Amino acid sequence: MELFRNTPLKVHNFKFFLLGHFFSVVGRWIHNIALNWLVYDLTKSSFYLGFLNFLNSSPVIFLSLLSGFLIDKFDRRKLMIFNMFFSIWPPLFLGILTQIGIIKFKYIAVLTLLLGCFLALDIPLRQVYISEIVPFQYLTKAISFQSLSFNIARIIGPLIAGLIILYGNLYYCFYINSFGFFLFFFFLLIFTKSEKKYKEKKKFENLLKSYKEIFYYIKEHPYLFDTLIAICVFTFFGASILVLLPVIVDKNYGGGAQEFSFLSSAIGFGAILGALRVIGKKEIKNKLEHLWKANLILFIGLLGLINPFSWKITIIFCILIGFSFTNFIPIANSFLQENTPDFLRGRIMSLFSISFLGVHPIGNFIVGSLAEKIDINITILIYVTILLVLNTFLLK
Numbered sequence: 001m002e003l004f005r006n007t008p009l010k011v012h013n014f015k016f017f018l019l020g021h022f023f024s025v026v027g028r029w030i031h032n033i034a035l036n037w038l039v040y041d042l043t044k045s046s047f048y049l050g051f052l053n054f055l056n057s058s059p060v061i062f063l064s065l066l067s068g069f070l071i072d073k074f075d076r077r078k079l080m081i082f083n084m085f086f087s088i089w090p091p092l093f094l095g096i097l098t099q100i101g102i103i104k105f106k107y108i109a110v111l112t113l114l115l116g117c118f119l120a121l122d123i124p125l126r127q128v129y130i131s132e133i134v135p136f137q138y139l140t141k142a143i144s145f146q147s148l149s150f151n152i153a154r155i156i157g158p159l160i161a162g163l164i165i166l167y168g169n170l171y172y173c174f175y176i177n178s179f180g181f182f183l184f185f186f187f188l189l190i191f192t193k194s195e196k197k198y199k200e201k202k203k204f205e206n207l208l209k210s211y212k213e214i215f216y217y218i219k220e221h222p223y224l225f226d227t228l229i230a231i232c233v234f235t236f237f238g239a240s241i242l243v244l245l246p247v248i249v250d251k252n253y254g255g256g257a258q259e260f261s262f263l264s265s266a267i268g269f270g271a272i273l274g275a276l277r278v279i280g281k282k283e284i285k286n287k288l289e290h291l292w293k294a295n296l297i298l299f300i301g302l303l304g305l306i307n308p309f310s311w312k313i314t315i316i317f318c319i320l321i322g323f324s325f326t327n328f329i330p331i332a333n334s335f336l337q338e339n340t341p342d343f344l345r346g347r348i349m350s351l352f353s354i355s356f357l358g359v360h361p362i363g364n365f366i367v368g369s370l371a372e373k374i375d376i377n378i379t380i381l382i383y384v385t386i387l388l389v390l391n392t393f394l395l396k
Contacts, residue, residue: 008138008145013191017133020184022149027180029157031091034173037165042105055113061358063120064350069207071346076129083121084185088178090115095174123357124349131337131345140334141279147330148275155268214347224339230291230394231332231355237387238298240363241380244371251376253311266315270322278327287335291328292395298324299388306377329356
């Protein structure tokens with residue numbers, strides 16, 4: 001296919017990296033769906049569900065800076081292999097405890113927190129490692145392929161989890177996640193030796209001094225700071241609104257689970273279309289302009305959630321929302337990496353992780369609380385207005 005010519009898929013190591021990434025993300029989605037079901041089945045408590053998701057995401061907030069320090073200090077391939085190996089075990093033990101019938105919430109909490117710590121290193125490390133295995137001119141497309149595989153996994157994973165929970169034994173979901181990490185671990189072991197020449201890693205004494213270095217670099221290159229803040233704005237005032245989607249379906253359209261599933265699927269479909277568009281483009285010359293256009297598309301998509309007509313019309317707006325995600329986050333990612341020297345790239349990606357994934361749960365909590373106090377459509381209108389104004393100021 002013309003779409004896949006002249007792409008990073010020609011690079012041997014990247015093909016194995018993408019396969020490992022895909023299987024591990026499918027496993028993670030299966031794991032998360034099954035875990036939420038298991039916790040609710042054990043506790044019948046929405047509080048414990050919320051607490052579990054906090055345990056899963058909090059290491060990204062609190063450990064990302066340490067992760068960036070480690071990524072820039074140690075050999076990244078060895079760090080990937082180390083992290084994948086230890087990520088195999090928490091879901092494996094969770095599966096065993098569930099299968100033999102002695103699972104309790106306290107065991108789930110400890111294993112979830114432990115896996116979250118490994119993911120706090122895994123997320124920025126995967127982003128940086130891509131730049132080591134593909135030629136730099138392929139970086140944007142490589143990140144878009146990664147985003148495409150994530151969004152396909154986002155559709156496949158919950159479907160497989162639902163079928164296993166319905167027709168099989170729930171503990172298989174945890175074994176599948178463990179096996180996904182094992183596959184990635186195996187693929188990393190069979191990577192061919194890279195042809196890229198690397199400079200010796202710069203030595204630094206401690207975490208504080210290492211981040212003084214990156215903050216000084218960002219101060220000298222304000223467009224990097226603007227991009228990181230734009231990612232925060234995109235996540236906090238844009239993506240976080242989607243936590244209200246079940247409420248929007250109920251309050252605006254009188255719908256239920258079926259309508260909610262259609263709109264969620266439309267977001268996933270739009271994300272796949274967006275990733276394919278980026279992959280199909282020869283070159284994105286002005287990435288900041290591209291980010292602003294993606295932000296504008298998100299503004300239009302979110303504004304469409306308050307249309308007074310029909311949830312079927314809202315499907316179009318949900319496709320736009322998904323499309324904007326994969327035209328904003330991967331491009332912002334590649335822009336930050338392309339404008340940062342290799343010895344700082346781990347730390348810049350740790351800040352990217354905080355700006356995107358760290359801000360997300362905070363944004364979800366605040367927008368949910370606000371929507372309970374004032375009308376949900378007014379909440380959306382306030383948020384999308386701030387989204388457009390702030391990111392126009394930052395990106396134009």
